[in-house]
Amino acid sequence: MKVQVQHLRKEFGKTVAVDNISFSFGSGNVFGFVGPNGAGKTTTMRIIATLEEPTQGDVLINGISVCEEPELARRTIGYVPDTLPAHADITVHEYLDFYARAYGLKGKKRAQAVGAIEEFTNVTGIREKNIKALSKGMKQRVSLGRALVYDPDVLILDEPAAGLDPRARVELRELLMLLAERKKAILISSHILTELTEICNGVVIIERGKILETGTIDEVLKKSAPRRTVAIRLLDGQTPELLKELLQTPHVANARIVAGEIHFELSADESAACDILGELIAKKFKIIEFRQTKANLEDIFMTITKGGVQ
Secondary structure (H helix, E strand, C coil): CEEEEEEEEEEECCEEEEEEEEEEEECCCEEEEECCCCCCHHHHHHHHCCCCCCCEEEEEECCEECCCCHHHHHCCEEEECCCCCCCCCCEHHHHHHHHHHHCCCCHHHHHHHHHHHHHHCCCHHHCCCEHHHCCHHHHHHHHHHHHHCCCCCEEEEECCCCCCCHHHHHHHHHHHHHHHHCCCEEEEECCCHHHHHHHCCEEEEEECCEEEEEEEHHHHHHHHCCCEEEEEEECCCCHHHHHHHHCCCCCEEEEEEECCEEEEEECCCHHHHHHHHHHHHHCCCCEEEEEEECCCHHHHHHHHCCCCCC
16 A cells, blocks of 8 residues: 655645645555644645645545545545544444444444454443543544544544543554554654654655655654764763863764753764763763764754744
8 A cells, every 4th residue: 555645735825735745655654744833734634535625736545546536545544633523412332333334334344343443442441431521532542443443554643642641642652553563554743753753664844835854764864863962971070071071072063961961963983982982981081871862853853844834
């Protein structure tokens, strides 16, 4: 299964919400879709899910055009919006069963599908509860269950972790990793970028309707943060003296104190880091930790975006 976004553009009057963007992702991959508020993420996701028509461009789901054959494309797409409507008088089971019927599942097959999804999303214990009475986390589970009830190959999730408590976010992350193992193609938007780094194979960074970076996580991190960042923790109060020493050391840049540690950027290879460590120990600095830190999506996001909106 492959999703190809091709030269997508969406205009609302004089506002260009999405401006000629192209990217792709496929089965077994979780792609993060990140950008400031108003960057065009939700509009793009709604176009992929066939809920909006683009002004120009197209999206192909395994070669099926969402513009020319939206009904056929919908059979392969599960869409999770940022909020689940607060239905006034329907239980969790009734809600999932209704959508299973809407997707054309019948009889025993429908009952089995609904039961399997209730178990997978862990809502079996609340299946008779009214949706309106559920917590945000439980509503997100139900929303995910609705999107999965007919076993789509593509999942589009718009801010699914927004408002969830830490445990609910961890559980959602585990569900998404299981779905990727089952060869689903997943596109997820989120502002919790440190968590996306842990689960995503690739990323699309968008601002003001334009793509700034796209590729695998490693590719984007290497391209946007080519220098290594090293952190040093000392045993006693030698931090100011060490900082002064590092400022005079070759291949060291941007040395600063961060939460009691010293961080600096290394513009050379790892052997240079070994040499620096050896020299500092020889000069009697009591180093208890010397480690290379890895940039994450939050670091890259802050580096390449400017916070602009349309």
